[in-house]
Amino acid sequence: MSQEHVIEIFDKEGNSLGAIIDAEAWPAIKPILAREFGLFSKQGPEAKPEPMQDWEYLLQYWDFPYPPDYDVACGHCGQQTENWSKDDPRxxxxxxxxxxxxxxxxxxxxxxxxxKKHFKNEILTETHPYLDDKDALKEARYNTSAK
Incomplete structure (x- = not known):
């Protein structure tokens, strides 16, 4: 890999902030990052704690004309609950x-x-199935020929 595949980023004092790796170099770098830093592992959503404080803020400032709803249903597999916050296990x-x-x-x-999108007079719910691979139409592309 040559230097042209990596752009180093520095602050105004010259301290290193990071680097941008182009798409051509990424396949070679990704396994190294996974091995050295434990990135990209399939630990699932339970790896991060739930942002309960954000939910509490929403409830605290709730100004919709209907009461908060706790029911959740998966339009993909059919699993549902009347109160997601009380389920054990979740x-x-x-x-x-x-x-x-x-x-x-x-x-x-x-x-x-x-x-769940809470609007003034209604709640709209969408279900998006899990995709193991990233959608190629939503990948960022960079023009590496421009200098």
Whole structure:
């Protein structure tokens, strides 16, 4: 691998901040990062703690005309619960919650992502099946020929 595949980034004092590795070099670098730093392992969503504080903030500032909802259903595998926060073990793990009313869960059975969008007068729910591989249409591409 030559130097042209790596762009080093420095702050104004010259301290190293990091590096950008282009797409051509990535296949060679990824296994090294996985081995040396334990990155990209398939530990699943339970590797990160649930952001319960974010959920509590949403409840604290709840201004929708309906009560908070705790039911979650997976449109992919059919698993469902009336109160995700009381399940032991969890059937769905909270992945994200924002004051805007967007709440995301991960199904513990099939790893699908369930998104609940709380609007003023309704809740819309989406289920996105788990994909083991990244969608090629959503990958970032960089023009490496420009200097």
């Amino acid at each position: 059937l769905f793990r909270l992945r994200a919650a924002s004051l805007s009313g967007l709440v995301t869960f991960i199904c513990q059975k099939c790893n699908a992502r369930i998104i």
